[in-house]
Amino acid sequence: MFGYTGKILYVDLSRKKTKIQELSKEYCKKYIGGVGFSTRLLYDSIKPKTNPLDLGNVLVFATGPFAGTMFPTGNKHSVAAKSPLTGFIGDSLSGSFWTHELKKAGYDAVVIKGRAEKLSYLFIDDEIVQFRDAEAMKGKNIPETEELVKEEIGDETVRVSSIGLAGENQVLIANIANDRRTAGRTGAGAVMGSKNLKAIAVRGTNTIYVADLDKLMEVCLELYEKAQGPATEKYRILGTPANVLALNRIASLPTRNWQQATFDGAEKVSGEYMLENHVTNIISCSSCPIACDHNCTVRNGPYAGATTSIDYESLYALGPNCGVDYFPAIIKACELCDSYGMDTISTGVIIGWAIECYERGLVTKRDTNGLDLRFGDHKAIMELLHMIARRDGIGDLLALGVKKASEKLGKGSENFAIHIKGLELPGYDIRGLKTAALGWAVAARGGCHNRSGAYDPDIGGEVDRFTADSTRGKIAVETEDFACVMDSLALCKFLRGCFDDFYAETSRLYTLVTGIDMTAEELRRTGERIINLKKAFNIREGWTRKDDSLPTRVMKDPIPDGIAKGSVVTEEELNLMLDSYYKARGWTKKGLLTKEKIRELELELA
C-alpha cells in the first residue's frame, strides 16, 4: 500500500502477546486514519458498559494517511479510549516525531488491551515488540521517563510516548505526552495508567512510499509556501495566546470559574506580554512549516527557571479562570501539568471550581490541608496542583474531574461545575457564542473546541453570535464534519486557512499519497460517517438527549460584565438548536440514529 502501512498492531498486556491485522483499502477509504481509525477500532474492540479503568477498555494510537510523508503538519496521531471522565468515546490528538516513527516501524495504528502485571513499557522496534519492566520509572515525571527509556534502550533517537505520576495514579484528567506534545483531553493517561503501561518507545526504519511522488511534491511545496504566509501569521508571531486580548475585548474570556467574561489582568497575561517577557524560542512539530509552539521561560522571581510551551487554552485555564494575572505562575503551573502529565484545560477548570467552592464555604481549610484557596493566589494553586497529581487530601476529589467531583461534593456545587458530558470546557465563553454552544453541547467527546469548529461562524461574523435560531444545526453539522475529516487525515487545524477548497484539495492529496480514489464528496461523507459512528458508540453506552446539554452556569447565570453583559443560553434556545442539529444529521428528535442513516453511510454496527 501507499501512504498506509496496511497493518494494525494489537498488543495484549495481560498475556504479553501481539498480533497483526491487515487493513484493506476499503477500510482505509471508509475511515481514513487518525480519529476515524480510532473510532472504528474502539467501537469494534470495547464491550458496551466496560468500566474505562478495567482490563476491557482499550487504548488506541492511530496515525493518519499523511504521517511519514512530506505533507505539512501530517504527523499527528489520535489517542483514544473509552473516557474515564465522560463514560463516552474519548479521543485526543498529539503529534510530531513519535507519529512518523510509528508509521516507519510498520504500523498505522496500535490497539492495546489488558493490563501488565507490573509497571511496564513497550518497545516497538520495527517488527519486534518487547514488553519491558518499568519499575525503575515508577513515579517519574514525563521528561524523566523519556530520558530513562532512551537510556535503557541505549538509543537517543527512539521516540517515546509516556505518562507521568498523574497517569500512574489514575487521575482522570491525566494525559499522554510525546516530543513535548500531548494527547491532552479525555483522560487517556488514566487509562494507560490503569494498564500499568508507563511508556511506548518506538524505533522505525522502514520507508513510507507514496503513490505519486512528483505531483505530491509539487502540491506540498505550494502548501508549504501558503503555510508560511498570511494565513498562519498569527500563529507564528504570538501563537494562540493572541486570543487573550481579543476574547477579553468581546467579553468571551472565561474568568474566575466563568463568573466573569472579562479579566481585569488580561494585559498581563496577553500574548503580547508573553512575547515581550517570556518567549525564548519558537518550535515546530515534525514536518510543520508554521511553528506555533512558543516556548516560555521565567527568568527571575519565585518561579525562576520554569520553562514550557504556552498556548491559549492552557493560559486561559490556569490564568484568568483561576484569577491569576502573574505570568510566571502560569508558566510554572503549565510546566507542572506537563511534567505530571495532566490536561491543562481540565486542571485549570477544576482548580477554578475548587476555589469557588472554598470562597462559598462549601469546602474549608480542613478539606484543603490548611490551604487558603483564593482566586489569584498562585502559591495555593501550585500546591493544589501537586495534590491533584499525588491524589493527596482534596486532590483525591479533584482528580475525578469536575463533573464527578461536584457530584460527590454536592451542596449545589454542580451548578458551577464547568463541563459538558464530564469534559471541562476550553476558553471561550459560549454564552455569547451561541453556535459554539450548540457545537460543544453535541460533541461526542464532551465540551471541546477541537471537535466542532462551531465558534468560527460566531467569531467570523457569519451569524449573530448573541442569538439562537434553527439555522445553527446545519452550520454545526458542517463544522463538525470538517473537523472530523481534519482529525482523521490527522492534520493540524492551523493549516485550515491554507486551502481554497478544502475537500477538493485534500481528497486529491489523499489520492496522490495513497493511490486510493477519493472524491471531495466521498471525503466529506467520511467525516459524517465517523461522527455517526461516534454517536453509535455513545448510544451503546447509554447516551440520551439530556447528555447534549450545557453547564448550569451557561444556562442560568448571564454574563455579568463587558460588551456581552446579559448573555445566556436559555433552555428554549438550546432545545431549538438541538432540534435543528438532529434534523440536519438525519437523526430522530431524540437524537438517535435511524436505520436509513446507518444504511446510507454503510456503517456496520454490531
Next chain:
Amino acid sequence: MMQMKVILELYSAARYLTNIKEIEIDLKEEACLRDLVVYLINKFPQLLGRVIHTKTHKIVETFKFNINGKHMVNDLDFKLHEGDRILLFPIDGGG
C-alpha cells in the same frame, strides 16, 4: 466634505507589526470598512502580505473586524459611524 472620527484597536500581529494599540482616524462621512483598509495600507504598508492580502486588499482569513466589541463584520462595504470602535484581531483555536 464632512468628516468623522473612528477609533481602530489593533491586536496580535497587527499590533506587533505597527507597534500601535489604538489609533484615532479621520474618515469621510459615510465611510465604510473598505476606506479603513485603504487608510491602513497607506499608513502601515507593513501589514500588506501579513494581515492584508497584497493582491486583493482583503483582510486575511484569520483576522476579523469587529464593531464596538459586539459583532464581527466581513463585509468591507459595511458603513461606519462617528465614534465607532473598530477592532482588528484574530480569534481561533485548534491545533
